[in-house]
Amino acid sequence: MLAVVPPPVTVRAPSKINLHLGIGDQRSDGYHEISTVFQALSLSDDVTVAASEEPGVDVQGEGTGTIPRNSDNLAWRAVRLLAEHVGRPEDESGVRVMIRKEIPVAGGMAGGSADAAAVLLGLSALWDLDVTREDLGTLAGKLGSDVPFALSGGTALGTGRGDQLVPVLSRHTFHWVLAFDNRGLSTPKVYGELDRLRAVGDPPRVGSYDPLVEALASGDPRQLALLLGNDLQAAAVSLRSNLRRTLRAGVEAGALAGVVSGSGPTCAFLCTDGDSAVEVAAQLAGAGVCRTVRVAHGPVHGARIVDGEDSPEPTPPPQVHA
Ligand SMILES: C[C@](O)(CO)[C@H](O)COP(=O)(O)OP(=O)(O)OC[C@H]1O[C@@H](n2ccc(N)nc2=O)[C@H](O)[C@@H]1O
Numbered sequence: 001m002l003a004v005v006p007p008p009v010t011v012r013a014p015s016k017i018n019l020h021l022g023i024g025d026q027r028s029d030g031y032h033e034i035s036t037v038f039q040a041l042s043l044s045d046d047v048t049v050a051a052s053e054e055p056g057v058d059v060q061g062e063g064t065g066t067i068p069r070n071s072d073n074l075a076w077r078a079v080r081l082l083a084e085h086v087g088r089p090e091d092e093s094g095v096r097v098m099i100r101k102e103i104p105v106a107g108g109m110a111g112g113s114a115d116a117a118a119v120l121l122g123l124s125a126l127w128d129l130d131v132t133r134e135d136l137g138t139l140a141g142k143l144g145s146d147v148p149f150a151l152s153g154g155t156a157l158g159t160g161r162g163d164q165l166v167p168v169l170s171r172h173t174f175h176w177v178l179a180f181d182n183r184g185l186s187t188p189k190v191y192g193e194l195d196r197l198r199a200v201g202d203p204p205r206v207g208s209y210d211p212l213v214e215a216l217a218s219g220d221p222r223q224l225a226l227l228l229g230n231d232l233q234a235a236a237v238s239l240r241s242n243l244r245r246t247l248r249a250g251v252e253a254g255a256l257a258g259v260v261s262g263s264g265p266t267c268a269f270l271c272t273d274g275d276s277a278v279e280v281a282a283q284l285a286g287a288g289v290c291r292t293v294r295v296a297h298g299p300v301h302g303a304r305i306v307d308g309e310d311s312p313e314p315t316p317p318p319q320v321h322a
């Protein structure tokens with residue numbers, strides 16, 4: 001008798017920006033205590049998991065050459081973790097993972113985390129597992145601090161090492177321009193640089209997130225723009241001084257405000273509306289301060305299955321090469 005092979009499952013998982021990122025002390029486990037307001041953006045990766053006699057990872061799109069295809073890939077670590085969780089040996093998992101990347105690699109937008117979250121959700125469907133969203137959230141936290149948010153999406157307050165999430169009310173859609181840098185930045189190095197800067201001086205701190213949460217509820221981008229802040233920005237700029245010029249260029253191009261996304265080096269610019277974002281993107285691309293400029297909006301859903309009718313042919317989103 002022939003075994004029934006389940007059809008492949010495709011999951012779209014969003015990128016994130018940190019509208020507010022406050023970094024506290026380093027804990028004994030090496031992580032920093034943080035308080036952050038995440039927003040999930042429409043710039044996303046599509047990840048397909050399929051039953052296969054040739055297990056492994058394929059990657060196409062953004063940063064392809066710099067992403068590991070072996071067990072170091074965060075998406076494959078998600079296969080291994082879920083397989084262990086349900087008692088399937090990894091080498092018998094018989095899974096091929098195909099990643100279509102739009103999210104910049106090591107860009108501070110949680111691209112690897114998005115892929116890992118997509119695999120957790122996609123494999124649960126492919127293997128018809130009885131795991132709750134809550135179980136998936138716990139597994140996600142074991143893969144990385146940003147992975148739980150990639151599953152849940154929307155707008156959320158993250159505490160602890162960023163993995164304890166509470167949804168935040170966000171009215172309307174916000175429009176963003178993203179400036180990708182030539183090379184990525186290592187997240188641990190950026191945290192380390194902040195520790196160094198704090199040991200020798202007093203870099204600015206973002207303070208409370210309360211006013212920003214109020215601005216999100218009002219839905220007014222002008223109010224939100226005044227409150228964007230990231231404690232890691234000084235560290236990212238210290239390691240990559242060209243980001244100063246990029247941040248300035250975005251505002252000169254007409255954005256309301258700009259901020260380094262997470263650990264950088266991607267810079268995110270908030271715009272008044274979608275039309276303004278397209279104009280800012282075009283002007284910023286012309287300024288020659290970054291590799292690529294993209295527009296995106298948020299908040300969007302967390303990782304979700306896009307097979308069947310919900311799976312449009314992927315169309316390349318607006319992209320302007322600098
Ligand atoms: C900068 C952010 O993207 C903001 O959301 C995250 O804090 C980073 O999340 P991530 O990339 O998922 O990070 P993880 O894979 O969990 O950790 C990578 C490394 O970043 C540093 N790290 C991360 C999170 C945290 N709260 N404190 C840290 O010090 C640690 O050196 C850690 O070894």
Ligand SMILES: Nc1ncnc2c1ncn2[C@@H]1O[C@H](COP(=O)(O)OP(=O)(O)OP(=O)(O)O)[C@@H](O)[C@H]1O
Binds near residue numbers: 066109113
């Ligand atoms: N599926 C993956 N996609 C991207 N990078 C991956 C993946 N798996 C492993 N990596 C490695 O992980 C490192 C961090 O990549 P990632 O794109 O997740 O960074 P990031 O977006 O800056 O992370 P964060 O914003 O969560 O700190 C890269 O150096 C890359 O080689």
